[in-house]
Amino acid sequence: MPAAPSPSEVASALLTEKGLQLRSLKVLQSLWAGYGYICHINASPETSPNSSGRTSRSASTVNSNISTPQETQSFILKLITPPPPKANDEGHTRKILSYQVEQYFYTHLAPQLPSWLPVAQCLAGINEHHPDGTSTTAMILTDLRQQFPIAGEKRDVLNSTQVNAALDWLSGFHGYWWPRVKDMDRRALVRQPLEDVKHEGEYHSKKTVWLNGGYTYLATRRKEKEGPFSISEMVATVLEPKEGGLGRMEEYQTLIPGDVKSENLFTTASGEQVAFYDFQYTGIGLGVCDLAKLFTCSVPLEMLVEDEYVPLELSMQEGEMRLLERYWKRLKEVSGKKYDWNVFLRHWETALVDWSRFQASWGFWGNTEWLEARVRLTLKDAAWKEDLRRNLEFSDVEGS
Known part of the structure; x- marks a missing residue:
């Protein structure tokens, strides 16, 4: 069974898609039964090779209205890497499904809410399932704090x-x-x-x-x-x-x-x-x-x-x-x-x-x-x- 990806690996990959690079990561807590982690991450716009230290950011980051260039941005990473599914294990099954439900909420329903109903916004996410029955589910969310x-x-x-x-x-x-x-x-x-x-x-x-x-x-x-x-x-x-x-x-x-x-x-x-x-x-x-x-x-x-x-x-x-x-x-x-x-x-x-x-x-x-x-x-x-x-x-x- 391949090793589960680390929080830093997942965070870096997701941030790169949005023109950001990981600056720091701190594990805030472990999830139920060791199924994953909730982490605080700091990120900043990627430095362009030809910009002499100036920063650039992708259109997706610009459109998110999360911050302005040169700012360090604060996010929350929720990473779920559970063990393979167990037959007839209701508690395990409930948890696996619940993480997929939550990802659906943040990606499909949260964007529909009016501004007077504040919730975190999902910047990026993955939901990968592997042949051995394991999976990797992750979301980078805006930091409500x-x-x-x-x-x-x-x-x-x-x-x-x-x-x-x-x-x-x-x-x-x-x-x-x-x-x-x-x-x-x-x-x-x-x-x-x-x-x-x-x-x-x-x-x-x-x-x-x-x-x-x-x-x-x-x-x-x-x-x-x-x-x-x-x-x-x-x-x-x-x-x-x-x-x-x-x-x-x-x-x-x-x-x-x-x-x-x-x-x-x-x-x-x-x-x-x-x-x-x-x-x-x-x-x-x-x-x-x-x-x-x-x-x-x-x-x-x-x-x-x-x-x-x-x-x-x-x-x-x-x-x-x-x-x-x-x-x-x-x-x-x-x-x-x-x-x-x-x-x-x-x-x-x-x-x-x-x-x-x-x-x-x-x-x-x-x-x-x-x-x-x-x-x-x-x-x-x-x-x-x-x-x-x-x-x-x-x-x-x-x-x-």
């Missing part, structure tokens, strides 16, 4: 200004894609990991984004599906986007980043603007599924409850409602679509139940007392259960 210098902390909370900025970014992202997601060809979307590979026959078939956005949904975690048909499976069935584009949730589905948390964003110094990154699990879903993770993992508890003591069962508090209203109003404004408040709240409660199921299986973190208390009360709500059953019956009919 140039404009958004404050990084979200690991498993930490944002301050109130940053929370509101994150909600505005998410409502803008969800609102922008909501009227557009119906035009996506669902036959080209990535299915559940093992089903997708079996259907396509190989990992390197052209990938777009996930049919079911996020990585926590029950169908992609088969080890959790044991015993009789449970409330978790009912919730998962109702939330699951259908390949045929049918289902009661269909009219509310949009494109979701799928892994929304403070660790995956940068903010301005004031905290009034944010930019998210990490789009490996981008796909179709309800926007509230992104919110469920954000509220649990990154929103200060005092913004959700009135008292530090959280009872065993908890109804929605004023702080939680204010945050939801902010998101809901801007979502409708950006999308130009209607979303009844009571329907929105039902969706929100259902997303919390689904997220709680994932945490119960994989470990609780964040505002766990708040999440569990909210879910306990929801599960005792007869009206919520009846609404879930109606939606489940509708899903069964449409899926038959």
